[in-house]
Every structure is written in C-alpha cells, then in structure tokens.
Amino acid sequence: MKSLTQLYDPATFRRQGHSLVDLLADYLKSTPEAVANPHAEPGDMLEGFRTLLKEGTTPDDLFKKVLTDSVHLHSPYYMGHQMNPPAPLVALADLLNGIINGSTAIFEMGRAGAVMERLVIEHTAGLLQLSKGTSGFLTNGGTLANLTALLAARAAKWPSGDAWKDGNGDLRPCVFVNEQAHYCIDRAVRIMGWGEAGVVNIPSDDKFRMRTELLEEAISTARSKGMTPLAIIGSAGTTSTGSFDDLGAIADFAERHGLWFHIDGAHGAPVRLDPEKAHQLNGLERADSMIMDYHKMMMCPGLTTGVFFRNGTDAFRTFHQQADYLLSFDTNEEDWYNMGRRTFECTKNMMSLRVFSLLSCYGSDIFRDYVVRVNTIAANFAADVRANPLFELALDPGCNIVCFRYRPTMPVHSADDLDNLNAMIRAQLVAETNYYLVQTRLRSRIYLRCTFTNPKTEVNHTAGLLQAIQSIGGEITNLRSQFLT
Ligand SMILES: Cc1ncc(COP(=O)(O)O)c(C=O)c1O
Incomplete structure (x- = not known):
C-alpha cells in the first residue's frame, strides 16, 4: 500500500512530472506521422483498463496507455469533430x-x-x-x-x-x-x-x-x-x-x-x-x-x-x-x-x-493566426474538391468545416447508392488510413465532413485525402459493378 506521504511527496511529483512532460514532448514530436484515430473495440478497451486496476500500474505506464488509446488531435490527419488540438502551453496551465x-x-x-x-x-x-x-x-x-x-x-x-x-x-x-x-x-x-x-x-x-x-x-x-x-x-x-x-x-x-x-x-x-x-x-x-x-x-x-x-x-x-x-x-x-x-x-x-x-x-494575434490558418486550409481544400470532377462540394466553407462527397458520374448511382458509397468510403478510410473525418446528413443525404483544426495540416495531407477517397471509392465501385454483372 503506497502511503499518503509518498503520494504528496514533492520529489516523487518532480520525477513523475518530468517523465510525463518528456513523454508528451516525444508524443508531440511523433504526431506528424500518427494515425489520427486508431481503431479500438469498446470491450477490448474495457478489459485493458480493467487489467490495470486489477494488477496495478505505474504513472508512466498508465499515461502511455492513455496516450496510445486516444484520438490524436495533434496528428495532421485529424479532420474530425470540432475539437482543436490544444496548445501545449495550455496543457501546462491545466x-x-x-x-x-x-x-x-x-x-x-x-x-x-x-x-x-x-x-x-x-x-x-x-x-x-x-x-x-x-x-x-x-x-x-x-x-x-x-x-x-x-x-x-x-x-x-x-x-x-x-x-x-x-x-x-x-x-x-x-x-x-x-x-x-x-x-x-x-x-x-x-x-x-x-x-x-x-x-x-x-x-x-x-x-x-x-x-x-x-x-x-x-x-x-x-x-x-x-x-x-x-x-x-x-x-x-x-x-x-x-x-x-x-x-x-x-x-x-x-x-x-x-x-x-x-x-x-x-x-x-x-x-x-x-x-x-x-x-x-x-x-x-x-x-x-x-x-x-x-x-x-x-x-x-x-x-x-x-x-x-x-x-x-x-x-x-x-x-x-x-x-x-x-x-x-x-x-x-x-x-x-x-x-x-x-x-x-x-x-x-x-x-x-x-x-x-x-x-x-x-x-492576442496568436488567435487570429490560428483562425486564419485553419480557415485557409479549409478554403484551399474546398477549391481542390470543386476542381475535381469526381467530387461534389456541398457549399463554399464559411470557416474550417468542409462538407463534400465522392460522386463519380459513371456508373450512374441512385441517391441511396451514393449515400452507401460515401458511408463505406468513410468507414474504410478511418479503418485503413491515417485520416479521421466524419460524416453528416445534409437534406437527408450523406456527406463527408472535415473540420480542419490542426494548423499543421498541409497540402500534402489534404491532397492525399482526396487521393485516398478516390482510390477507395474506385475500388468499391469496381467491386460492385463486377458483382452486379
Ligand atoms: C454550434 C454549436 N453549439 C453548441 C455546441 C455544444 O458545445 P459543447 O460541446 O461545448 O457543449 C456545439 C458542439 O459541437 C456546436 O457546434
């Protein structure tokens, strides 16, 4: 039984704290290549954490596990829900x-x-x-x-x-x-x-x-x-x-x-x-x-x-x-x-x-710089979507949210087919690539939705996203037409 004295001991805290900051700095360094949202099943996760309770753990191991089992907002491939990657300084404030x-x-x-x-x-x-x-x-x-x-x-x-x-x-x-x-x-x-x-x-x-x-x-x-x-x-x-x-x-x-x-x-x-x-x-x-x-x-x-x-x-x-x-x-x-x-x-x-x-x-300029940056990523991405005949842009973005869908003209898809196709693309994209984006329904039809919150997302990431969607979408469409003929 670890004692209360040790729990509140400044020297222990110093050691654990330095170790955590090192872990987080290494983590931030590694995020450029990180899968934004690694797949995990709720049941497996529950068992993993239950084991920690049963067997006990160290702060180092616990923090590493939480990091590994989290969504990586600092990855430039993160384009999911409206959560920004917090500035590391703010984490220190916390x-x-x-x-x-x-x-x-x-x-x-x-x-x-x-x-x-x-x-x-x-x-x-x-x-x-x-x-x-x-x-x-x-x-x-x-x-x-x-x-x-x-x-x-x-x-x-x-x-x-x-x-x-x-x-x-x-x-x-x-x-x-x-x-x-x-x-x-x-x-x-x-x-x-x-x-x-x-x-x-x-x-x-x-x-x-x-x-x-x-x-x-x-x-x-x-x-x-x-x-x-x-x-x-x-x-x-x-x-x-x-x-x-x-x-x-x-x-x-x-x-x-x-x-x-x-x-x-x-x-x-x-x-x-x-x-x-x-x-x-x-x-x-x-x-x-x-x-x-x-x-x-x-x-x-x-x-x-x-x-x-x-x-x-x-x-x-x-x-x-x-x-x-x-x-x-x-x-x-x-x-x-x-x-x-x-x-x-x-x-x-x-x-x-x-x-x-x-x-x-x-x-305060730092806020302006951030907002301009993420809006610009979204505007450039939307322009690329608009220019690509295989895609449909739902609307010009007013901020950092872009809704669009894969919409090849051949073969002709029914509205429901197109919904299924985009839902399947999104599922496969998240399961098999580094990207994390979400989907939404607009006027009851399914669209892919990116919220660009990471200022480190670059053109190669957004261009890569369109390529990945195109390749997954093409594969699914081919398989489907083989199956139907
Ligand atoms: C427009 C709008 N209002 C309110 C909320 C809810 O905010 P919170 O998640 O901070 O409770 C959201 C969340 O996405 C939102 O987009």
Missing part, C-alpha cells in the same frame, strides 16, 4: 490548475481565477468587437452556456411575474432558431419546461442559413397558436456545415418584436478574427447574449466556454436564488469577482488560466 485546484465560485477561494476570468472576457469581447459594456463569464461547454443564456433571456423577457420563482405557469413560451442549429438549443428549451413546441425551427436556405424572410410569418403563426415568443437564436456557425445566419437581419427582427437575441457562436464566433471572413459575423455586437467555445477554434482543451452579455448586468439575471453561506445579497452591487452568482456551476475550475496564458504569453 497542470498548475490541477495542483492548486483553482476554483472561481467565490473570490476568497479563487482570486487569481476570478480576475483572469474577467480579463479574458474583456479581451475576448474586444477581439470580437462586441459592444462596450459587454460582460460575462466562463463556463463548462457550449451546451451549458446556451442554456445559461436562454435562462437569462427568460428572466429578461418574461411577460409578468418571475419564472425563476413561480415556474412557467400557463405560459407557452417559444424561441425561433435555424433548423440547422445544434441540438443543445432544443435540449435547453425542454429543460426549461417549454416542451417540443418551445422550439420553432425556421427552414434554412441552400447554404444552410436561416431563411429570415420566413420569420414574420413564423411569429404570427406562433402567436395565433397561443405561444409567447421570447427569443430568437442566430447560429454562427451551424454544426454540420459551419454556415452563418444573417445576424443583422435577425437583430432587426428581434428589435421589431422585442425579443431577446441570442447567438450560438460556439464554433464560429472566432471567425471574426479572420479579416476575409469576418463579414459573416456582422451583427454579432447586437446580440443580447452570445456564447463561444474556446475548445473549438481557440486552442484550449475542453471544456472552456465564454458567455457574453451586451448589457453586463444581464449576466446576473439568471440565478436569483440565495446561497447565504457563499454570497451576500444584502447589496445590489454586482460583485463581479464572485463568479458563482452568474454561473450554473458552484465549484468551477480555473479555466481562465488556459486563455489567459495564451493572451499574456503570446498576445
């Missing part, structure tokens, strides 16, 4: 956080975290050109952030009484959102007790943007059904395709009807840092609330999410309940340094250090 167990619920338990959080929010608001007076906080993920912002919308726009105190009563509130929005919006609305009808999905156009010309009719219909519209949500950008709603048109609509205007910028808000693509976010500064994940395009590990309110005091609206042992409510002064007043979480880790370390040690 190590520090792990030792001090930095918390930010109340100032006296997390002083550094509280002030860094305020500065991170202020700096990000400046970078994204949000309006003066913007305030907010960090929270655990876009899902929770959207819920928190919508709770603020409920508090601000509730017609009479207090939903926090009295519940929803007979009111049937609803929000308007692009049908392409992330499912967490629907989830948030249901959590608030507004049910399925609480989300009014607005159809999207051929570029998967909300058809804002349908909004007037949608609000009349909702009202005629006895619903009470409270908010409208703009997507910047959408999960499947990275499309950006017309935020200016949505802001106009919200103003006309006195609705709360929220923007889900979990993925795409950082695109405002890219001079060529920033125009897609015109109107961002007009939102009452906006959220952004720092773990999708801002080089942080998950979960790190900012919630921003145009009118800073709205950040305090959501949770009115008393917690006398933690917070004093005998004053109306907004004690910004007690973050627990504004967040869903009570104990919340000091995630601000992640962003603050990049801002203070590298400067």
Whole structure:
C-alpha cells in the first residue's frame, strides 16, 4: 500500500512530472506521422483498463496507455469533430490548475481565477468587437452556456411575474432558431419546461442559413397558436456545415418584436478574427447574449466556454436564488469577482488560466493566426474538391468545416447508392488510413465532413485525402459493378 506521504511527496511529483512532460514532448514530436484515430473495440478497451486496476500500474505506464488509446488531435490527419488540438502551453496551465485546484465560485477561494476570468472576457469581447459594456463569464461547454443564456433571456423577457420563482405557469413560451442549429438549443428549451413546441425551427436556405424572410410569418403563426415568443437564436456557425445566419437581419427582427437575441457562436464566433471572413459575423455586437467555445477554434482543451452579455448586468439575471453561506445579497452591487452568482456551476475550475496564458504569453494575434490558418486550409481544400470532377462540394466553407462527397458520374448511382458509397468510403478510410473525418446528413443525404483544426495540416495531407477517397471509392465501385454483372 503506497502511503499518503509518498503520494504528496514533492520529489516523487518532480520525477513523475518530468517523465510525463518528456513523454508528451516525444508524443508531440511523433504526431506528424500518427494515425489520427486508431481503431479500438469498446470491450477490448474495457478489459485493458480493467487489467490495470486489477494488477496495478505505474504513472508512466498508465499515461502511455492513455496516450496510445486516444484520438490524436495533434496528428495532421485529424479532420474530425470540432475539437482543436490544444496548445501545449495550455496543457501546462491545466497542470498548475490541477495542483492548486483553482476554483472561481467565490473570490476568497479563487482570486487569481476570478480576475483572469474577467480579463479574458474583456479581451475576448474586444477581439470580437462586441459592444462596450459587454460582460460575462466562463463556463463548462457550449451546451451549458446556451442554456445559461436562454435562462437569462427568460428572466429578461418574461411577460409578468418571475419564472425563476413561480415556474412557467400557463405560459407557452417559444424561441425561433435555424433548423440547422445544434441540438443543445432544443435540449435547453425542454429543460426549461417549454416542451417540443418551445422550439420553432425556421427552414434554412441552400447554404444552410436561416431563411429570415420566413420569420414574420413564423411569429404570427406562433402567436395565433397561443405561444409567447421570447427569443430568437442566430447560429454562427451551424454544426454540420459551419454556415452563418444573417445576424443583422435577425437583430432587426428581434428589435421589431422585442425579443431577446441570442447567438450560438460556439464554433464560429472566432471567425471574426479572420479579416476575409469576418463579414459573416456582422451583427454579432447586437446580440443580447452570445456564447463561444474556446475548445473549438481557440486552442484550449475542453471544456472552456465564454458567455457574453451586451448589457453586463444581464449576466446576473439568471440565478436569483440565495446561497447565504457563499454570497451576500444584502447589496445590489454586482460583485463581479464572485463568479458563482452568474454561473450554473458552484465549484468551477480555473479555466481562465488556459486563455489567459495564451493572451499574456503570446498576445492576442496568436488567435487570429490560428483562425486564419485553419480557415485557409479549409478554403484551399474546398477549391481542390470543386476542381475535381469526381467530387461534389456541398457549399463554399464559411470557416474550417468542409462538407463534400465522392460522386463519380459513371456508373450512374441512385441517391441511396451514393449515400452507401460515401458511408463505406468513410468507414474504410478511418479503418485503413491515417485520416479521421466524419460524416453528416445534409437534406437527408450523406456527406463527408472535415473540420480542419490542426494548423499543421498541409497540402500534402489534404491532397492525399482526396487521393485516398478516390482510390477507395474506385475500388468499391469496381467491386460492385463486377458483382452486379
Ligand atoms: C454550434 C454549436 N453549439 C453548441 C455546441 C455544444 O458545445 P459543447 O460541446 O461545448 O457543449 C456545439 C458542439 O459541437 C456546436 O457546434
């Protein structure tokens, strides 16, 4: 039985820590050639880890095993879900956080975290050109952030009484959102007790943007059904395709009807840092609330999410309940340094250090450089797809997400065949090559989807992807036609 004394021994920690940093540095060095997502069966994985518990292990062996059995976001062949490879410096920030167990619920338990959080929010608001007076906080993920912002919308726009105190009563509130929005919006609305009808999905156009010309009719219909519209949500950008709603048109609509205007910028808000693509976010500064994940395009590990309110005091609206042992409510002064007043979480880790370390040690341009780089990889890749007659590009990318499919003209494929073909290509690609990408359904048809998050992905990797798809697709098509003749 290893003793508690050894567990907390600084010399042991130094040895283990140096060894881990060496392991990680070697790992980062090896990732240029790494299979992005090595195949593993859940049952085998479970047995492997169960053995470690049964037989015991050393920190070195345990850490090596976890590394081996992980998805390698730092591989240039990683083009999968919207998770960026975290900057190694930020991983060191997390190590520090792990030792001090930095918390930010109340100032006296997390002083550094509280002030860094305020500065991170202020700096990000400046970078994204949000309006003066913007305030907010960090929270655990876009899902929770959207819920928190919508709770603020409920508090601000509730017609009479207090939903926090009295519940929803007979009111049937609803929000308007692009049908392409992330499912967490629907989830948030249901959590608030507004049910399925609480989300009014607005159809999207051929570029998967909300058809804002349908909004007037949608609000009349909702009202005629006895619903009470409270908010409208703009997507910047959408999960499947990275499309950006017309935020200016949505802001106009919200103003006309006195609705709360929220923007889900979990993925795409950082695109405002890219001079060529920033125009897609015109109107961002007009939102009452906006959220952004720092773990999708801002080089942080998950979960790190900012919630921003145009009118800073709205950040305090959501949770009115008393917690006398933690917070004093005998004053109306907004004690910004007690973050627990504004967040869903009570104990919340000091995630601000992640962003603050990049801002203070590298400067804010590093974020712009990253966003421009990954958007450029996506734009170049999309151009290659468009130029290749064997492929179909779903739409020009607004950011670092590219949806496309293999679509040879001969032999002629039915729509279902084409879906199967692309699904098979994707499965074989992931099983047999270094590449990891995902698939999505657009208008019910299967497309391949790349999210370029690794700034080290080069032209040889993207060109190699098209070649690999072509070769696997050709093989499958040949086999099929042999079988059918
Ligand atoms: C547009 C959008 N909103 C919200 C979320 C949920 O964010 P999180 O995974 O941080 O909870 C996602 C996740 O992919 C997203 O793409």
